[in-house]
Structure formats: structure tokens, C-alpha cells
Amino acid sequence: MVEQIDSSPVRQPRVGLFVTCLVDLFRPNVGFAALKLLQRAGFDVVIPSQQTCCGQPAYNNGDARDAREIAKQVIDVFAGYDYTVVPSGSCAGMIKEHYPRLFDADAEYYEKATTLSSRCFELTEFLDGIGDGAALPEMPSCSYTYHDSCSGLRELGIKQQPRALLARVSGLSMLEMQDSNVCCGFGGTFCVKYPDISGRMVTDKVEAICATGADMVLGGDLGCLMNIAGRLKRIDSTVSVYHVAEVLAGKTDIPPIGGNSS
């Protein structure tokens, strides 16, 4: 990498990739897919080893102190990059929207959080924003539907970006589901704290997915995708589940999330 930078007249912009805890633990393939997509788009990608979790579990459960300490760690680790990119709408939303709010009473970190916030992007938003019109990989002909995860959709306005990127993958056809903007019932710890309600919500979501007749359901947040995949598996559906990055990077050579494959 260092040699590359030295040999090129203009320094490649450096991207710090925050893979997120769920990707790290459950689905490394998404991290490698994001890495590949960013490198292909011409970035010098660094994946800091000091990263863990963005702090949402603490923040959303009322533990502001731990949330703040975790946020400080993320802010410090990702301070040196031109961009921070995250393959998750909810973790990117946490960094962009909520980190600055955590430091109302800490001028130094408020400043740092705001800077990181302005340089932080969700993966599809970042890739679509680059406007690289090159065709993405080919897929064997199949249809997909897309679930809009709530934080990405409402905190970051991510809706058209993943669809625009997926439209460049030849072989794919899109079948919109009813209520693609309605929550799947994951909600972080909500899904285990209120399993009855969460179960009902994911049942509705999966019904909408199955009604499209699509071969695959894609999305940008692993939490939601695991929730959906788990429900699909429970009802013995053959719809397969992938993270949007995996499809965009042509990395669907491993079994889908939850193992279902049509």
C-alpha cells in the first residue's frame, strides 16, 4: 500500500472500514465484500484492529456512560482517515447522528465527533455517491427484493442508493415488497426482550417477502437480515438472504445468511 501511494502522483483517499461487531462475529464475508468494493473504487482501505462495536447496545438501553466511552474509542481509532465507511445503516447512523449528541458537555469530543460524523458514510451511500458508472459483476439470473432497514432509511435517507447499485449487476431483477419501509422487528435487544411482539413483526415482514416470489432478499444491516433469515428458515422457506455488499462484490459463493439457498 505504501509503495502504491508513493508511486502515484495523487495520494489515494484513505478509507477506514468499520466492519461492525455483527459482521466481525457472524458474517466476515460482508467485511471482505465491503473491502473489495472500496478497493475496486480506488480507495486505500485500512481496517483498524482496535475496532469492536459502535456502542448501540449501551446507548439504546440507556447506558449513556458506556456508550460515551465506546464512542470515544471509535472516534479516536477512526480519526485519521479521509472517510469512515460502515456496511450497516444503524451503526453508521449511530456514528453520524448520535455520537455528536453524546458529547453535549464535552467540547473536545463534541468537535471530534462532529468531524467524524461529517466523514462517515454507510457503504451503499458512499459507493453510490462516487458515481462510478462501471458495471458490477454478473449474477446468474435471479430476482431479489430489498428490505429498507429503519436507521439507514430514516436517519440517513438510504433508499434509492442500494437499488441503484444493484441495478448495475446484470442478471438481477427487482421485485419490490409491500411495506419495504416497515421495521422487521429486530430492534437490537428489543427482539429478545419482547419476543412475542418481535416475532409478530418478523412474521409480517417475511410474509411480505415471500409474497413477492423473489429468490433472494437483500438488505444493508446484518441484524435485520439475521432476524429475517431466522424466520424464513423457521417456516422452511427457500428464499435466500444476503447482505447487499456480498451481491455487489460478487461474493455469493458461500451459503446465504442462515444457510438457506434456493
Add this chain to the structure above:
Amino acid sequence: MQSVAHEFKAHARRALQDTTLQHALARAKGGFIDQRRTAIEALPEFDELRACAKQIKNHTLAHLDYYLERYEAQVKADGGQVHWARGPEEARRIVIDICRAAGARRITKGKSMVGEEIAINPALEAAGFEAIETDLGEYIIQLAKEPPSHIIAPAVHKTRGEITELFYAHHRSHGINERVSDVASIVNEARSVLREAFVTADVGITGANFLVAQTGSSILVTNEGNGDLTCSLPRVHIVTASIEKVVPTLEDLAVFLRLLGRSATGQEMSSYTSIFTGPKRNADLDGPAEYHVVLLDHGRSAMLGNEFREMLRCIRCGACLNHCPVYGSIGGHSYGWVYSGPMGAVLTPLMVGLREAADLPNACTLNGRCQEVCPMGIPLPTMLRRLRMREFEQNLTGARSRWLLSIWAFLAKRPRLYQTLLRPFVRLLAIGSRGTRRSLPLARGWTQSRDFPTPQGRTFQSLYRARQRKQ
């Protein structure tokens, strides 16, 4: 009503299994959402109006004392009276005293959420008065002896079949012996029974959607016209309202009216918008001889000074309920008090106590759809998160989740340890699974209705570092 919010989980579970309720909820939800969308798409300036309303309300709240005093002075100047109530008990006492002084026997009621908040009906009955709800939805739930399940559609949880049976059981005393099941006949039957109540009532009690400081008026928005009859036929009119309902001028009011109907039911305007200003004047053809306004605080002035102030902008349109997937799954009664859905999950803990209603702020995925549709731009998820923070500070968060969360936070702050400990854990979870597990110790909540997708095997960090070493 007495709060049963502490039984949230049990009520929610029962609601999910109640097929009649599920049927009613599914039918109502689609209608509200589509009608609102159509109405708002037809109003390009909706976002500007929303910003404008927010600004007016923020200004009013910043000078609430001034506008309330101005309102009171105006009401008095017009010959009415204003009574201040710190809490439900005081409010009930004031209302009962007015009814006693008026020598009342029969009382008609228009729909009032503040009336529900102070539980006025049981108090009136206990004091020996006959209180009759005149809003169709409220009348239905009064017959069924149930609290409202929605702030603008109190009987939305009832199916038509249930209403048919309810009327059949209760209207025999009025000489009606047939079952009616089509909407028009149901409405007509209620009308004929209520007509008698309207003309014989001594006192009419209504709520207010807004209070106008400039003119001392209370504004009532309805679709049935029952509010007008409740206000103008009896000798005494009592308005029960809360202090944040005040807006400065009639011109300001117009902004809110344009937002309210569209957000609530998708109507450009509700069928009836009535403005009441004081008792009957000499030249008036009708109207009450006495006009009273009972202004309730009940925790609102405290909210004015804390991190929940923005919640006081709420105009009770119900859009957040209609768009909430949790409300749509379990209905309003599960929330255990008069307010439900997202706005209820914020208000109930602030009014009946955080310990009593500890579940409500947590029973939400923070998906943000409520905030997206709220005409007053209230950041409902932020409000809920702040309540969670209070719970955490006050040790109301469950011991088990507190413990698990603190372990997670401990690890998250120590990347080396995190990686060392979680690497084998993840491998263990992956062993022998074919993509998912049907059950998993300690994860019953997850596996109750879905399988658990198992990890790929190795963590990203370990795979990536190994790959780097090779290069």
C-alpha cells in the same frame, strides 16, 4: 383510569393471540396510513406548515405562563371561569363541585383525552351523576366498560359484530329489540338513544383540541357534531383541557387545523370545527348559562423544564399510533393507560411513574416511523431513549439485561480481550450447524419464533489478519 402499564408484557401477549382484535387492527391500520398519505401528497406545503407549527408551539411553550394568563383573562372577560388543577384528583373535585352547584343529574360528555386522563366518568358516577358519552366510539367503549384503545378512534379495536352485540344487549331498555349490523343503522341507533340524553342533560363536558389565548376560545374538532350538542344544549358547559393546548392567536390556530385533520384521518378538515368563547350572551340564540374551563397540569409544567419539553408540542393526532408497527401488533389496551402507541410510551411513564410503566419506553425498535409522520416534528425515539436513560440511572433496567450489557460494554472497550474471548465463542456457535440453530440455551427469546443464524466460523478480524500475514 388506574394504570395497568406494569402488566404490559402479559397484555401484549394476550392481544397477539386475540384474533378478533388482530382483525380489527389490520383493517384500521391500512386505512389510516393510506388516507394520510393521500392527503399529504395533495398538500405540497405540508413540510413548511409542519415547520411553522413547530415554531409556533416552541414559542408558546417558551412563554406558556404569559399565554395561559392571557387566555384566563380573556375567558373571564367573556363571563367564563378558569379553574387550575395540579393533578387528576383536583381536576375531578373541581368538575364534581361545578356539577353539584348546578344541581345536575344527567351529564353528557364529548370525547376528551384529558377527561380520560383524570378518569372523570367513574368519579361522576361515584358522586351520583349519570354520565353519558356522546362520541360514537366513546359511547361504544362506555357500554363495553373499556378504556379507549386509540386517542382519536377510541373503539378502533372493536369489530362491527362486537358492536352489534353490544348495542343489542344495552338498547333493549330503550325499546330496541333488533340486532343492527350495517354501519348506517348502528349510527342511527346510537343517535336515537343519545338524542334523549342531549336534550335532558344538565351539564355538558367536552375536551378541547386547542385553546386560543387571544380570544379565550376553546376549539373542538369532531366528525360527528356531538360535541356541539354537548356544549350548547345543557345549562353548564365544562371544558377539560391541559395547559399545553394553548396557542397564541386564531391565525396560529389555522396552521394547526390544517395539519391535524390530515395527519389524523387524512381529512383536509374534520367535519366540525367549533369555536366556543364564553357562555351565552344576550343576543345569542342558544348556549350554556355557565362556562367553565378546567386546566390540568399533571406533570406538564415539570416537562416544560426537563428533557421532555418537546413532547408538549403533541396535538394528539394519532399518526404515530397508526404508523407504529408495535401498536399495530398489540393495539392500544396493552399499553395499560389512556395514551398508547409512541406518544403514550412517552407520556404514560411521565404521568403515572417510570417504575409503573417501565416496559413502555423499551417496547420499541426505535425504527423512527413515528417521528417521520409526526406533524409536530417530535423526536419520539429520542424521548424514548431518554426515558431508558432515566430507567438505567434509577436502576429500573432488568438485572439480567444490565448484567449482559455491562459485560458487552466491558469487552467492547477492550479490543484485544474482545477478540481473544469472542473468537473461540463464535467458533463454538458455528460447530455442527447447518446455517441456523433451532434452539439455543439463553436465547429462547430469539428462537421462539425464528431460527438462530449461526456464525460463518471465524471472525473477520482473525481471517483478515491471517490474510495480511500471508501477503
